[in-house]
Amino acid sequence: MFxxxxxxxxxxxxxxxxxxxxxxxxxVALGILIFVVLFGLGNGLQNTFDxxxxxxxxxxxxxxxxxxxxxxxxxxxxxxxxLDNDDLQDISEKFNFxxxxxxxxxxxxxxVGYKLKSNNYTISGVGxxxxxxxxxxLMFGRYINELDVLNNEKNIVLGRLVKQDLxxxxxxxxxxxxxxxxxxKVIGVFQDDGGDNEERxxxxxxxxxxxxxxxxxxxxxxILSYKPSIGFDGAIELEKKLKGFLKNKKKIDPxxxxxxxxxxxxxxxxxxxxxxxxxxxxxxxxxxxxxxxGIIGISNIMxxxxxxxxxxxxxxxAVGATPSSIVWMVLQESIFITTISGYIGLFIGVVFLSSLGxxxxxxxxxxxxxxxxxxxxxxxxxxxxxxxxAGYIPAKRAAKIKPIIALNDK
Amino acid sequence: xxxxxxxxxSYKMGKNSLHVLKGLDLEIQEGELVAIMxxxxxxxxxxxxxxxxxDNHDHGTYELDKVIIEKMDETKAAKYRNKFLGFVFQSxxxxxxxxxxxxxxLPLYYQGLTKKMREEKALKYLDDVGLKQWASHxxxxxxxxxxxxxxxxxxxxxxxxxxxxxxxxxxxDSNTSKEVMDLIQKINKAGKTILVVTHEHDISxxxxxxxxxxxxxxxxDKKINQKKAL
Numbered sequence: 001m002f003x004x005x006x007x008x009x010x011x012x013x014x015x016x017x018x019x020x021x022x023x024x025x026x027x028v029a030l031g032i033l034i035f036v037v038l039f040g041l042g043n044g045l046q047n048t049f050d051x052x053x054x055x056x057x058x059x060x061x062x063x064x065x066x067x068x069x070x071x072x073x074x075x076x077x078x079x080x081x082x083l084d085n086d087d088l089q090d091i092s093e094k095f096n097f098x099x100x101x102x103x104x105x106x107x108x109x110x111x112v113g114y115k116l117k118s119n120n121y122t123i124s125g126v127g128x129x130x131x132x133x134x135x136x137x138l139m140f141g142r143y144i145n146e147l148d149v150l151n152n153e154k155n156i157v158l159g160r161l162v163k164q165d166l167x168x169x170x171x172x173x174x175x176x177x178x179x180x181x182x183x184x185k186v187i188g189v190f191q192d193d194g195g196d197n198e199e200r201x202x203x204x205x206x207x208x209x210x211x212x213x214x215x216x217x218x219x220x221x222x223i224l225s226y227k228p229s230i231g232f233d234g235a236i237e238l239e240k241k242l243k244g245f246l247k248n249k250k251k252i253d254p255x256x257x258x259x260x261x262x263x264x265x266x267x268x269x270x271x272x273x274x275x276x277x278x279x280x281x282x283x284x285x286x287x288x289x290x291x292x293x294g295i296i297g298i299s300n301i302m303x304x305x306x307x308x309x310x311x312x313x314x315x316x317x318a319v320g321a322t323p324s325s326i327v328w329m330v331l332q333e334s335i336f337i338t339t340i341s342g343y344i345g346l347f348i349g350v351v352f353l354s355s356l357g358x359x360x361x362x363x364x365x366x367x368x369x370x371x372x373x374x375x376x377x378x379x380x381x382x383x384x385x386x387x388x389x390a391g392y393i394p395a396k397r398a399a400k401i402k403p404i405i406a407l408n409d410k
Numbered sequence: 411x412x413x414x415x416x417x418x419x420s421y422k423m424g425k426n427s428l429h430v431l432k433g434l435d436l437e438i439q440e441g442e443l444v445a446i447m448x449x450x451x452x453x454x455x456x457x458x459x460x461x462x463x464x465d466n467h468d469h470g471t472y473e474l475d476k477v478i479i480e481k482m483d484e485t486k487a488a489k490y491r492n493k494f495l496g497f498v499f500q501s502x503x504x505x506x507x508x509x510x511x512x513x514x515x516l517p518l519y520y521q522g523l524t525k526k527m528r529e530e531k532a533l534k535y536l537d538d539v540g541l542k543q544w545a546s547h548x549x550x551x552x553x554x555x556x557x558x559x560x561x562x563x564x565x566x567x568x569x570x571x572x573x574x575x576x577x578x579x580x581x582x583d584s585n586t587s588k589e590v591m592d593l594i595q596k597i598n599k600a601g602k603t604i605l606v607v608t609h610e611h612d613i614s615x616x617x618x619x620x621x622x623x624x625x626x627x628x629x630x631d632k633k634i635n636q637k638k639a640l
Binding site: 312316399 | 462484488491492503504505507512517519521525568
């Protein structure tokens with residue numbers, strides 16, 4: 001009963017002080033609105049960023065040979081180092097524990113034709129785990145498997161655009177294309193998010209290409225996918241060990257910067273993640289700044305409101321209001337206003353963000369701006385709490401003033 | 411009703427302290443209408459504020475309706491004020507965003523009465539001061555005399571033991587002053603103890619007893635033949 005009464009007293013106060021209520025509410029709503037919009041735009045920027053950097057699988061280590069630049073163990077410098085199937089075997093055995101997938105790569109360029117159409121494409125000889133390390137998604141058929149590799153099958157998997165060029169709408173699976181004077185059987189079609197170039201590639205078992213290319217066992221490069229669970233530091237450690245092992249095996253001076261190249265996304269990704277983290281910090285900083293501005297705004301209004309009401313509090317005390325009843329009245333009023341207007345600001349902000357969608361992507365690199373509802377609600381609650389504190393301190397002081405002083409307040 | 415012995419009060423003004431009340435003794439019986447007179451600075455308002463528990467005294471004893479009033483916290487003071495005392499001020503001190511009825515209701519709200527009871531009671535007291543049809547008007551729509559009558563209704567609605575009026579006619583013209591004093595006399599006739607602080611001789615003559623203060627002590631205290639206000 002008494003509670004309902006208190007609320008009706010507060011509603012009455014709010015109703016008869018529209019400007020004051022509006023100003024306080026407006027500050028809070030604006031604070032939350034700006035917070036939500038800024039945070040959302042920041043998230044949109046992050047989305048675009050993520051999209052750019054997450055295509056190539058991060059846990060790949062690319063190993064390739066080269067020419068040495070220092071003499072070592074009786075060998076002269078400028079010696080050509082090439083990787084071969086034996087290295088593949090060794091890596092697979094020695095580092096098995098860390099490896100998720102391992103594939104060699106031999107790339108050539110050549111003309112491939114079907115019926116009347118033909119075109120130049122990159123043809124890569126790979127192993128089955130290439131699908132994972134390239135993040136190829138199968139559209140039709142199947143990928144190269146162990147049996148293909150074992151039997152040097154002349155099976156090929158086409159990139160989406162290759163299929164489009166040569167087959168159009170026709171189903172390519174099981175059809176034969178010509179290339180290098182031989183026939184190749186299409187067993188699958190893949191797509192790749194990495195851009196057009198990645199979809200203008202033809203994959204075939206590496207053993208097949210090795211046989212065709214003068215019966216060699218060399219490979220251009222080896223792509224190793226490590227287990228993500230080993231983390232960045234583990235990856236960097238693994239890279240070091242691999243390098244040491246291969247340099248030792250190939251008799252390369254350990255201090256030679258050339259001769260063997262290892263490239264991994266671990267360091268890149270770490271840089272990217274650092275950048276992305278910095279972006280996050282900026283967003284958080286700006287967000288907190290906005291909130292702070294809102295809090296300062298509401299605090300100012302509360303201080304002013306309470307100053308304005310000092311005399312009223314004096315009157316209330318003279319007719320029997322206890323100090324705590326006055327503090328509660330102020331608090332309830334401020335919490336009520338901040339809650340309602342915070343919710344309004346939140347709502348407008350969320351609606352605004354979702355109406356933006358992708359419209360800012362081209363010019364401002366902002367994709368799908370959104371704000372995590374939990375964050376937004378947390379921000380609103382923070383504002384309510386700080387608004388309440390901002391009201392509490394001066395209200396407490398005002399409620400303590402002797403009524404006679406409050407009454408004399410002009 | 412009120413027993414005051416050796417009452418002292420001083421205010422600190424920076425380094426100096428201003429001794430306003432210097433050992434007052436005063437006894438007021440139930441049903442009296444007492445005028446407290448004195449020039450400004452004589453301590454009359456301070457005395458009224460201490461009696462009204464709007465301010466604390468330093469030394470001496472103050473007994474209100476056989477209850478010893480000592481330094482107490484604001485919560486307790488607020489409850490005592492609500493129960494024992496009604497205030498009328500020179501500047502009316504109505505809450506300007508509340509209408510006449512709502513202003514009268516306020517003390518009842520702090521007594522925790524139900525909404526219906528509050529409204530009924532407040533309306534009755536507003537009727538007693540002749541402003542029933544003005545119930546829904548805001549203070550700035552009322553004349554000075556009407557405002558003071560609303561203030562009197564507000565002071566009376568909690569049925570206090572003592573009504574304290576600090577220069578109740580100070581902001582009013584002489585005709586309106588008489589009307590307000592007439593109302594105060596009527597309330598007194600009904601048995602209420604009333605203290606009126608004033609510096610106007612006319613107003614003091616409408617009371618049944620005049621206490622004169624000078625420099626913080628009582629210089630004169632006599633019963634007089636009460637004049638009718640109207």
